[in-house]
Amino acid sequence: MNNPLLEYARETLEIELTEARRLLDRLDDNFLRACELLLNCQGKAVISGIGKSGHIGKKIAASLASTGTPAFFVHPAEALHGDLGMIGTHDVMIFISYSGRAKELDMILPMLAESGIPVIAITGGKDSPLSNGAACVLDISVEREACPMGLAPTSSTVNTLMMGDALAMALMRSRGFGAEDFARSHPGGSLGARLLNRVHHLMRTDDRLPVVDQHCTVMDAMLELSRTGLGLVAVCDSASQVVGVFTDGDLRRWLVKGHTLEESLGDAITRPGFRLPAQWRAGEALEALHEHHIGAAPVVDVNGKLVGALNLHDLHQAGIG
Structure with a gap:
């Protein structure tokens, strides 16, 4: 069905994509210079722009700040009424103006030059x-805005956004900024929970830790299963080394085979059983439990000594999953 609304939308996207592709040929020494200024910056990247450029500038500032380049946005009008005091001599200014002729520039640029603050221009006005x-x-x-009247900033704002993203990603990779660094600036999200939390932060300990001695009976292990409700009991030797695990499934299989609860636990356990290192990230633990198709595991230190236990519910409660 050739609905005119779909045709308008398709034409808009085609124009914007065509204009965006031209950016690839503009990654030159100017882009490298911009990266050098920001990588060597001892202060912050200060982004400014008015109108649609300002809206895009706020997003660019947020992208830079969350990927290893300290940054904030200053509105040009507010800058002329006190906020210029927020910009220090160690900062780098990124000014966005498609025409490059925003009236605020007449007063802002000389003051920045006087303070020796370098300016990175994101603009379509080369002269x-x-x-x-x-x-x-x-x-x-x-060459063409997607607006049929050529008035509303469309292709140009897309180009601005993409150039800002290119700058942020180039800087991030140059700094070696990784997933854990990213998580530190997003501690409230699921990514932060997965990467910043470690197994020892979330594991069950003390009275909540299901554990029995390897020489006990199946009855003892069953009672421990019931007491903690974890679905698993860690079976340890006298030195607290994990020798195996006893699960709800092990109990069912033991009884189906005709064994009794009074028998020794030794032959009923799963050896050696999967165990989680205490220093693993929570995200790694989640992936490992899924990979092994299990819902819980004992947690051990670097010497294999039992220090806790963790299950999927504990991870989900922490916002990981």
């Missing part, structure tokens, strides 16, 4: 005041 006053220029110019 504009912004370009002329910048240390480097990231060209986001377009």
Whole structure:
């Protein structure tokens, strides 16, 4: 069905994609200079822009800040009424203006130059005041906006966003910024929970830890299963080394075979049983439990000594899953 709304949407995307592809040929020495300025920056990246450029600038600032480049956004009008005091001599300014002729620039650029603060211009105006006053220029110019009247910023805002993403990702990778670093700036999310929490942070200990001696009876192990409700009991020797596990499934199989609860536990356990290292990340523990198709496991230290136990429910309660 050739619905005109779908045609309008398709045409918009085709125009924006065409303009975006042109950015690939503009990754030149100016982009490298921008990266060098930010990598060597002793302060923060300060992003500024007005109108649609300002909205995109806020997203770029957030992307930089969460990927290892300290950054914040300053509105140009507010900068002229006190917020210029937020910008220090060790900072780098990233100013976004498609025309490069925003009136605020007439007052902001000279003050930045006087303080020796370098400016990275993200603009389509290559011969504009912004370009002329910048240390480097990231060209986001377009031949055609997706707006049929050529008025609403569309292709140009997409280009701005993509150039900002290219800058943030290049800096992130150059800094060796990894998943754990990313999680530290997102501690409230599921990624932070997976990467920042370790098994020893979440495991059950003390009275909540199901454990029996290897010389006890199946009855003793069954009672421990019932007491803790973990679905698993760690079976240890006199030195607290884990020699195996006893699970609900082991109990059922033992009884189906005609054995009694008064018999020694030794032949009823699963040896050696899977165990989780206490220093593993919570995300690693979750993947391991799923991989082994089990719901719980004892936790051991580097010497194999029992220190706790963990199950899927514990991980899910911590927001991991």
